[in-house]
Every structure is written in C-alpha cells, then in structure tokens.
Amino acid sequence: MSQIKYLIIACLLLAVGGCSLLPDKIDETKNWSANKLYTEAKDSIDSGDFVQGAKYLESLQARYPTGRLAQQAQLDIIYAYYRDNEPAAAIAAADRFIKLHPRHPYVDYAYYLKGLTSFNQGKGLFERYVPQDATQRDPGAARQSFQDFTELTKRFPKSKYAEDATLRMAYLRNNLAQYEVNVANYYMKREAYLAAANRGKYVVENYQRTPAMPEALAVMAKAYKVMGLNDLSNDALRVLELNYPDNPGIAEVKNLVVK
Numbered sequence: 001m002s003q004i005k006y007l008i009i010a011c012l013l014l015a016v017g018g019c020s021l022l023p024d025k026i027d028e029t030k031n032w033s034a035n036k037l038y039t040e041a042k043d044s045i046d047s048g049d050f051v052q053g054a055k056y057l058e059s060l061q062a063r064y065p066t067g068r069l070a071q072q073a074q075l076d077i078i079y080a081y082y083r084d085n086e087p088a089a090a091i092a093a094a095d096r097f098i099k100l101h102p103r104h105p106y107v108d109y110a111y112y113l114k115g116l117t118s119f120n121q122g123k124g125l126f127e128r129y130v131p132q133d134a135t136q137r138d139p140g141a142a143r144q145s146f147q148d149f150t151e152l153t154k155r156f157p158k159s160k161y162a163e164d165a166t167l168r169m170a171y172l173r174n175n176l177a178q179y180e181v182n183v184a185n186y187y188m189k190r191e192a193y194l195a196a197a198n199r200g201k202y203v204v205e206n207y208q209r210t211p212a213m214p215e216a217l218a219v220m221a222k223a224y225k226v227m228g229l230n231d232l233s234n235d236a237l238r239v240l241e242l243n244y245p246d247n248p249g250i251a252e253v254k255n256l257v258v259k
C-alpha cells in the first residue's frame with residue numbers, strides 16, 4: 001500500500017516538475033518588423049477586431065518608439081481604443097498625442113476623436129438597443145465633449161472635422177440646456193424654489209436660442225412668484241410673452257395660485 005502511495009506522489013511531482021519544462025507561450029510577433037506590425041494592426045482594425053489591432057499598435061510603439069510609423073501608430077491607437085469602447089484609454093492616448101505632437105499635420109484628428117469619445121461616453125450596450133434621453137444622463141461627459149469640440153473648431157477652423165464638430169456642439173448645447181431645465185423642474189417639485197429659479201436663470205444666461213429657453217423662463221417666473229418676488233417673476237414672464245407668445249408656460253404662470 002505504501003509503495004502505491006509513494007508511486008502516486010512521485011507521479012504528481014513529475015507532473016508538476018514537467019510543467020516547468022513546457023515552453024512559454026510563443027510570441028508570433030517577436031521578429032516582426034514595424035511595417036509588418038502596422039499592416040497587421042490596420043487589417044485587424046479594418047476587420048473590426050479593435051482589441052487585436054490595439055495590441056499590434058502597442059507592440060509597434062514599444063519596439064520602435066522612434067521609427068517612421070511610431071507617430072501614426074500613436075494616432076491610430078486612439079481610434080482603436082475609441083471603437084473598442086475604452087474611453088479612458090482613448091482620451092489618455094489622445095492627450096498624449098496632442099502633448100507630444102502639437103504641430104502634427106493630423107493633430108486635429110486627435111482632438112476630434114477625443115471629443116467623439118466623450119460624446120459617446122456613457123452609452124453602454126443597453127442604450128444601444130433601448131435609447132435613453134440624453135438630457136437625463138450625467139452631463140459631465142457632454143460638457144467635456146463640448147469643450148473638446150470647441151477647442152478643435154477654434155484651433156483648426158478649416159479642419160475637415162470642424163463642420164461635424166460644430167453640429168455636435170449644437171446638439172450638446174441643446175441637451176445641456178434641457179438638462180438644467182430638468183433639474184429646475186425637479187427642484188420645483190421639491191419646493192426648492194430658489195434653486196429652481198437659479199437653474200432657469202443659468203439657462204437664460206448661458207444657453208440662449210436653445211429649445212429649452214421658454215421652459216427655463218417659465219420656471220423662473222413660477223419660482224419667483226411662489227417666493228413672492230413679483231418683480232422678478234413679472235420680468236421673466238414679460239420676456240417669455242415677448243419671445244414665445246404661444247408658449248403654454250405663460251398661462252401656467254398667470255394661473256398659478258400662491259398659497
């Protein structure tokens with residue numbers, strides 16, 4: 001019985017020891033040139049395999065940091081991270097490229113991808129199939145995206161990405177304004193009238209000519225009226241009537257009975 005026991009132990013020791021004799025996983029890219037790595041990276045990205053594409057680009061940058069393709073790899077990896085839904089990595093890569101190559105002929109593309117990454121941030125798998133109202137989401141990413149696109153259009157007004165960035169900025173601006181109004185309405189329900197009025201005032205001061213403007217004025221007029229600040233309420237109502245004479249908020253303010 002003891003012999004069998006020792007035999008089993010010996011087999012186990014041999015099996016464990018044999019593991020160390022197995023070769024490490026072979027890196028097929030070990031002897032690849034920069035051109036080979038870049039070509040394979042592009043093929044992977046073009047076929048939708050952004051994870052593999054990013055890995056090839058990372059290897060290229062690590063092995064050939066000063067080579068001819070290094071800068072292009074730094075630029076392409078921003079796109080790979082962005083498409084792979086890795087916003088933090090994409091933004092970090094964009095910031096790094098902008099810092100290292102501020103005069104690169106395609107640095108505008110880095111700014112654009114950075115803004116695009118923030119623009120789409122927060123849209124998870126669920127929202128791809130069940131769209132969520134963008135004005136209900138945390139506006140942090142939207143504000144960052146607006147800032148990134150603003151910088152792009154100011155620095156590179158003739159960039160081929162400037163027109164799309166401008167359109168996205170208009171969309172973001174409308175959403176940010178509506179978000180503030182949503183918060184103002186929430187404060188109204190909670191009877192936090194001063195906070196509601198301040199949110200409405202912020203929209204009026206910062207987001208003029210957006211669809212949220214009439215609702216912001218109506219919130220201000222109602223909040224001020226409830227607080228007994230009739231002059232401020234009448235001022236907001238006057239602006240609402242002058243610019244949006246058919247808005248239903250006018251009647252709401254006038255019919256509001258203050259207890």
